[in-house]
Amino acid sequence: MSQSTLRLGIAGLGTVGVGVVKLLQQHASLIALRSGREVVPTAVSARDRKRERGVPLESYRWFDSAAAMAESDEVDLVVELIGGEGGVAKDVVERALAAGKPVVTANKALIAHHGTALATLAEANAAALAFEAAVAGGIPALKTLREGLSGNAIDRVHGILNGTCNYILSTMRETHREFADVLADAQDLGYAEADPSFDIDGVDAAHKLAILTSLAFGCEIDFDAVYAEGIRNVSASDIVYAEELGYRVKLLGIAQRNDGGVEQRVHPCLVPLSSPLAQVEGVFNAVLAHGDFVDTIMIEGRGAGAGPTASAVVADVLDIARGAAAPAFGMPQARLRSLPTLPMSRHEGCYYIRLQVVDRPGVMADVTAILRDEAISLEAMLQRGRAPGEPVAVVLTTHETREDSMQRALEQIAHLDASLEPPRLIRIEPI
């Protein structure tokens, strides 16, 4: 070996932490060959020392305090796998970077909220900060943007960024069951947390999108600029109607750079059945990027779980071991731009709307008059189960229009006497 051993301190021994330890133990010689040096865990930290974790840990020094481990002379590189936007995880990362030690983390919440400050701290201390595992698990999405596509001006990056939501939507489609029912199953199977709100309300995907946006467009990370809407309101009937119209429902994260600025949005979308994203099912994730020279590329794989996430963590560790770590956001911090945010109200696109109305003469005339007054033109209409005086679902799709016009129209439609529930809207993405 040409260089000294790289000693890792692993903070957090949960799903990902144990996966990383396992991978490092199983592939120790392969990793040494690829990085040109031994890469070994020497220290670990978690809350409960007594917990059986299914991997041998006796040869590593145990730290009750992950922060003390980060500053220990026995550790050259800190792997943060505790999680959480602030608290101990942030403290551990800050202490390691301040001590000039490289950090690898899978913590999307931490990077989405504090990425700029942490990358600046890393740069000031000539320490690498890497977080491949924070976005789309085992898919090398960040490396692809930062390295594989580094010769391109990128104007769009989007994808399926949350496996829990994709699993729920795929299962709703396959089984015709409602959201709450499928969510309960996903929790039993371990695909959804006991508190699933981060996943199903789009927050987790928004964290990942904010990171992708920064790397793709060379701008400062701005989590607050991401519009996030989850999948709670998608019904089994929306999924059926979407299929009839030639679409599949997916929760997408989309970042688009236009002349006026940057649009960052996470919400359920109708994607054409013929699009490659429609075929990405279950817990799988996919990321697409469009560059001016490369055109569109797509990468797909497992977006979470011990193995795929450990794979991404160890790839970052290897880059650092080789001395090949790139700047956290692809360029020096001072060169990242602050690009204007395009608010959701200015989004332009096509829409799917589902109305639940009383079937009586004149209702559709009222609805179409409201749409006409907002300059919204219809593309298609579906109506099922006509029975005068009874509730009926009406599904409409529109040509391209502005979000604010659409929201005004839905507000008015909701106030019609014949409206039985608030209209449901899903945006159509022509991917």
Ligand SMILES: NC(=O)c1ccc[n+]([C@@H]2O[C@H](COP(=O)([O-])OP(=O)(O)OC[C@H]3O[C@@H](n4cnc5c(N)ncnc54)[C@H](OP(=O)(O)O)[C@@H]3O)[C@@H](O)[C@H]2O)c1
């Ligand atoms: N799970 C995935 O598939 C996945 C995928 C991509 C990214 N990530 C990210 O990876 C990170 C870890 O996720 P995970 O699923 O592995 O979480 P997890 O299973 O909940 O594990 C968290 C670990 O942190 C330890 N911990 C908690 N507080 C601590 C403290 N104060 N000091 C030291 N250790 C502490 C816990 O200790 P005890 O075990 O003793 O309680 C546990 O070992 C998160 O940022 C997550 O967003 C996870």
